Amino acid sequence: MSLDSVLVIGGGAWGTALAQAAAMAGRTVRLVVRDASQVDEINTSHTNQRYLGEQILHQAVSASMQATPADIIILAVPAQSSRAALGALNPALLAHRPVVLSAKGLETGTLDRQSEILLDMAPDAIPYVLSGPSFAADVAAGRPTAVTLAGDDADQTSALAAALAGPSFRPYASDDRIGVEIAGALKNVYALACGAVDGAGLGASARSALIARAYAEMARMVKAMGGSATTLTGLAGLGDLTLTCTSVQSRNYQFGMALGRGQTVAQIIASGAKLAEGVATTPVADALAKSLDVDAPLIAAMHAVLSGDANIATVVAGLMARPLKRED
Ligand SMILES: NC(=O)C1=CN([C@@H]2O[C@H](COP(=O)(O)OP(=O)(O)OC[C@H]3O[C@@H](n4cnc5c(N)ncnc54)[C@H](OP(=O)(O)O)[C@@H]3O)[C@@H](O)[C@H]2O)C=CC1
Ligand SMILES: O=C(CO)COP(=O)(O)O
Numbered sequence: 001m002s003l004d005s006v007l008v009i010g011g012g013a014w015g016t017a018l019a020q021a022a023a024m025a026g027r028t029v030r031l032v033v034r035d036a037s038q039v040d041e042i043n044t045s046h047t048n049q050r051y052l053g054e055q056i057l058h059q060a061v062s063a064s065m066q067a068t069p070a071d072i073i074i075l076a077v078p079a080q081s082s083r084a085a086l087g088a089l090n091p092a093l094l095a096h097r098p099v100v101l102s103a104k105g106l107e108t109g110t111l112d113r114q115s116e117i118l119l120d121m122a123p124d125a126i127p128y129v130l131s132g133p134s135f136a137a138d139v140a141a142g143r144p145t146a147v148t149l150a151g152d153d154a155d156q157t158s159a160l161a162a163a164l165a166g167p168s169f170r171p172y173a174s175d176d177r178i179g180v181e182i183a184g185a186l187k188n189v190y191a192l193a194c195g196a197v198d199g200a201g202l203g204a205s206a207r208s209a210l211i212a213r214a215y216a217e218m219a220r221m222v223k224a225m226g227g228s229a230t231t232l233t234g235l236a237g238l239g240d241l242t243l244t245c246t247s248v249q250s251r252n253y254q255f256g257m258a259l260g261r262g263q264t265v266a267q268i269i270a271s272g273a274k275l276a277e278g279v280a281t282t283p284v285a286d287a288l289a290k291s292l293d294v295d296a297p298l299i300a301a302m303h304a305v306l307s308g309d310a311n312i313a314t315v316v317a318g319l320m321a322r323p324l325k326r327e328d
Helices: 013-024 036-045 079-087 114-121 136-141 154-164 177-199 204-224 229-233 235-246 251-260 265-270 277-292 297-306 312-320
Strands: 005-009 028-032 061-064 072-075 098-101 126-131 145-151 169-174
Touching: 005 013, 013 028, 013 061, 013 072, 013 136, 036 061, 072 079, 072 154, 079 114, 079 277, 098 114, 098 154, 114 126, 114 177, 126 154, 126 177, 126 235, 145 154, 145 177, 145 235, 154 169, 169 177, 177 204, 177 229, 177 235, 177 251, 177 277, 177 297, 177 312, 204 229, 204 235, 204 277, 204 297, 229 235, 235 251, 251 265, 251 277, 277 297, 297 312
Parallel strands: 005 028, 005 072, 028 061, 072 098, 098 126, 145 169
Antiparallel strands: 126 145
């Protein structure tokens, strides 16, 4: 199967960065955006100022408002918009095509992972999940980045990874779609929590304890959902967890910091906060944990803070007062 052309759905920070990475890998890329002036800007100035500032985009990236046939489809809209974005596409574009899912989140209401949404909307599509420590600005600027690309067929996944790999973008192939998706979604919940710990001034020791216990919790969730805990030792797990839990560049971490400083969710959103996927994913993750009978006190605590049922001090006191146990 030819893997020359790429269609990226979603001209935000991540869609544009992935378009840039694919172009640097030698692919011809069409970026589908919703705004005519954004089409003009990308095609004439080769920038996407709103999402990537002054970053110059590769000549092989062009934009349009219409989706056109391509060998590889990359979906790069927020997790809660994936179903609508897929629904707006001609199903023939997706049938028997590799569709790379790059959103990191679980769907409100259905509790679906991104690949479950895809298979619901386009049962003939071939799902792949891309995740890992990768800020859009870094990828677009050509700074070295490594990610995980998970798919069901090992040979086809390796071929797709090779088609997307460039001098500064290195996808590692995996066969654990579930583990990669859960890791990508949950790290945003923990990034909110780490931001909150830092915003509340609880100290670097608390934040590191949180990251370590988050890793253990994430492993329980991945295993309960049928993924492999080993996946978490890699880029999509440890790599992205540490990146987003320790970097002010992360929008989820920033949102958490504002919570830790005492702002409410409504106040943070009203102040113009950027997309923080963990806010929508946290209640979904809590519901999933409860339905699977997984012990997930950190997700539950974050849910309580986001819903306004508890403040940071109360949930931290509750976590510290849990019965002592052996480390697992
Ligand atoms: N930014 C990053 O560093 C990374 C982001 N991700 C993930 O990528 C996903 C997208 O994030 P990101 O690009 O940063 O978000 P942004 O907020 O930067 O951009 C979102 C984009 O999605 C578009 N969009 C929203 N709804 C729809 C829809 N229904 N149909 C078509 N397009 C739509 C928006 O269009 P419009 O501009 O017209 O509103 C916008 O272009 C998230 O799940 C995030 O976790 C993953 C790794 C890195
Ligand atoms: O997923 C990301 C980096 O890997 C981006 O994180 P934020 O969405 O928190 O900015």
